[in-house]
Amino acid sequence: MNPREVAARLLADISRQRWTELPALYAEDAVVEQPFNPTPVTLTGRDAIADHFAGAAALPLRITADNVVTHQTTDPEVIVVEYDYLTENTTTGHTATVHNIQVLRVRAGRIVASRDYHDHAALAAAAR
Template sequence: MTAPGAPTPREVFARLSAGISAGRWDELAVLYAEDAVVEQPFALPPAPPRLEGRAEIDRHFRAAARGPLELRARDVVVHETADPEVIVAEFGYDGRVVPPGRAFRVANIQVLRVRDGLIAETRDYHDHPAFARAMRDG
């Protein structure tokens, strides 16, 4: 159960999305519980299909910060579920590979469980082949 006054799952997702869109990768891990789990069923090697713990999630985000991608969330739709801790977010990313500046679009769905204002677990269904194509063709 979530503590009174803690951010809602919708608010936590909004912070995560805004941080990614602003390129504030080094600030994102604090949104996750110490024992959080991120599952990425469609991840392509070398990306791990599962991240365990805030420290590993932080390393993942910091690696993304060193990469050539800029992402901006668009068309965000958040669905509430019967479980007050769980939301489903559908959204797209308008992306850019820098350099050279080539633009691309990627579809995404995230299922988030937020407990006491922190992300406890997510299942991230990003279009990893589209990311790979953008990097290859970028």
């Protein structure tokens, strides 16, 4: 898959709550940085990324990607994706919209690096 296809698959699988399938989109030694997390996070390796997605699966939160805009860059491995998460707390019924940007580096059909600019405070509030 090319970078655009990988990004589309990532967001489709998140929207379908396919948390256990998501790590396969990442290279074994992928690095995911989340600099906007209240305590910045760096996930290194597919196992750490799988643990992160397992944590997301445990939340009472349904997440759907919406308003997706994909930007090509001059680097054929890098793509920038802007989108909203439409969230629904499955316990309380509360809904929210959370804005996101991801910068993905894809090589040989796998994400090798990602900088995820999510509004983590808004996601945490949506999960409460």
